[in-house]
Structures are given as structure tokens and as C-alpha cells.
Amino acid sequence: MTPPPGTRASVAVALATALLAGCAAGTAATGPRAGTGHEATRSAKNATHTAQPYRRWGLRAPLPAPPPPPARRAPHRPGGPPPVLHRVPTRDRVVFLTYDDGAEKDPRFVDMVRELRLPVSMFLTDSVVGPGYGHFARLRAVGASLQNHTLDHAALRGLPYAGQRAEICGQQHKLHARFGVRPRLFRPPYGTYDATTLRAAADCGAAAVVLWRVSMAGDGRLTYAKGPARLRPGDVVSVPSGEPGGLSLRQRTTLLLRAVQERGLTVGRLEDYV
Numbered sequence: 477m478t479p480p481p482g483t484r485a486s487v488a489v490a491l492a493t494a495l496l497a498g499c500a501a502g503t504a505a506t507g508p509r510a511g512t513g514h515e516a517t518r519s520a521k522n523a524t525h526t527a528q529p530y531r532r533w534g535l536r537a538p539l540p541a542p543p544p545p546p547a548r549r550a551p552h553r554p555g556g557p558p559p560v561l562h563r564v565p566t567r568d569r570v571v572f573l574t575y576d577d578g579a580e581k582d583p584r585f586v587d588m589v590r591e592l593r594l595p596v597s598m599f600l601t602d603s604v605v606g607p608g609y610g611h612f613a614r615l616r617a618v619g620a621s622l623q624n625h626t627l628d629h630a631a632l633r634g635l636p637y638a639g640q641r642a643e644i645c646g647q648q649h650k651l652h653a654r655f656g657v658r659p660r661l662f663r664p665p666y667g668t669y670d671a672t673t674l675r676a677a678a679d680c681g682a683a684a685v686v687l688w689r690v691s692m693a694g695d696g697r698l699t700y701a702k703g704p705a706r707l708r709p710g711d712v713v714s715v716p717s718g719e720p721g722g723l724s725l726r727q728r729t730t731l732l733l734r735a736v737q738e739r740g741l742t743v744g745r746l747e748d749y750v
Contacts, residue, residue: 570744694722
């Protein structure tokens with residue numbers, strides 16, 4: 477049955493009112509989720525960082541992927557002293573990032589290594605790391621390697637064999653007990669060593685003694701031990717623990733990665749080459 481004209485008008489008004497109310501409610505429900513002003517800007521910025529993590533860490537472009545690892549590592553004569561390396565002989569356009577001691581334990585550095593997929597090598601000293609081995613377990617879980625930098629950071633050159641062996645083998649045992657790994661690489665504290673150091677390192681299982689050609693100071697400056705004052709393929713870069721009031725490990729790593737990119741290089745995994 478068709479309703480009378482007056483009734484049809486009342487129904488139309490009621491329907492229009494309901495529709496307007498529904499639109500208003502829908503607008504109120506979706507408005508805060510969309511975000512406005514600073515919220516919208518912040519959301520867009522976070523989305524960019526998620527899609528392009530290099531921007532989150534202060535880089536203007538992503539790091540190029542390193543080339544495939546070489547078929548063979550640097551030669552090591554069985555039964556002889558381990559080679560001492562300041563740089564790796566390679567034509568690959570890679571440098572190697574190494575970090576000493578283990579004094580800085582910034583959780584955001586773990587995020588940086590994970591998001592940028594940085595193949596870093598951490599040379600750890602037991603007395604410096606102290607109770608912070610959990611931090612390095614997290615670094616290892618995101619791809620960092622853990623290597624030997626002695627138990628107590630003693631200057632080894634001139635010490636008797638027993639003392640040098642205790643420092644090197646003692647840290648080998650510590651890292652094996654905590655992580656189940658036996659480091660292949662050893663770095664003597666302060667970069668000083670002698671023939672006894674090489675013999676003790678070999679007896680403790682080190683395949684190479686790794687020094688550096690390039691070092692980064694606490695203020696981010698790069699210094700060069702030998703050769704030209706610029707980054708070159710194969711360079712080993714040492715990033716010691718920070719100085720009070722200096723730049724953080726993350727800040728220095730960002731500066732270092734910018735310098736690497738400016739030279740048309742990228743970061744390789746040291747353990748693939750040595």
C-alpha cells in the first residue's frame with residue numbers, strides 16, 4: 477500500500493537525518509586515524525625511514541651490496557706464523573669495519589647494524605666488555621662477528637710467551653664458552669706485537685693478526701697509517717671505543733659510511749677475505 481503524501485515527507489526527512497548523522501560519525505571515526513599537521517608529517521617520515529632505512533641513519537643513499545665472497549681467503553702457511561694484515565689484497569671495492577674493546581654498548585647501534593646489514597667485526601677485550609656480553613650476543617645475532625682482543629688489553633710486545641699465551645688463549649676460551657665460537661682473527665692491543673705474539677696467536681688458533689691502515693678518532697677524523705690519505709679497496713678501518721665528550725659509535729659510523737660512499741666503495745665482511 478502506498479503511504480499518504482504527508483507520511484512520505486516524514487519518512488524522507490527521517491532518512492536524510494539518519495544519513496547525515498552517519499556521515500558525521502564516519503568522519504569523526506576516521507579523522508584521528510588519518511592524522512593531521514605534525515602527526516601526518518611524523519607518520520610520513522617514519523614510513524620513509526621504514527622503506528629506506530639508510531635515511532634513518534643519516535645516509536643519502538643505500539650502501540651497495542658487496543660482491544660475492546672470494547673463492548679463497550688470504551693465504552696462511554700451515555705451521556708458520558699467522559700473517560699480519562693492515563689491509564686485504566683485493567680488487568673488490570670494499571673496506572672492512574672493525575670495532576675495538578667493546579666499551580660502548582648502545583642498543584641503537586645493534587639496530588643500525590641490522591637495518592643497514594653491516595658486516596662489522598668486533599674485537600673484544602674481556603675486562604672492557606665486563607658484564608656486557610649480552611649486548612654482543614645481540615650484535616652477533618644480527619650479523620656481526622666476534623673476534624679476539626685479549627683478556628685485559630695488555631701491551632703484549634716484550635712479555636714472555638706464557639703471559640702472551642694466557643692473554644690470547646684466555647679470551648679464545650671466554651668467547652667459546654659464551655658464544656660457542658673460536659675466533660680466527662686476533663688484534664693485539666695498541667697494535668703492538670713481536671715474534672712471541674705471533675707464535676702465541678698461532679698456538680691459540682688465530683689464522684691472522686689484523687691491524688689497520690685507517691683509524692677513526694673520537695671526533696670522526698680519519699687517520700692513515702701507510703700510503704695515500706684516502707680510503708682504498710681492501711682497507712681495514714679501526715674504530716676504537718669512544719672518548720668522553722666525543723661522538724657516539726653511531727655518529728662515527730655514519731661519518732665513516734659517508735666517506736666510504738664518497739669513494740665509491742662499500743663494506744665487505746672481513747672474515748670472507750681473511
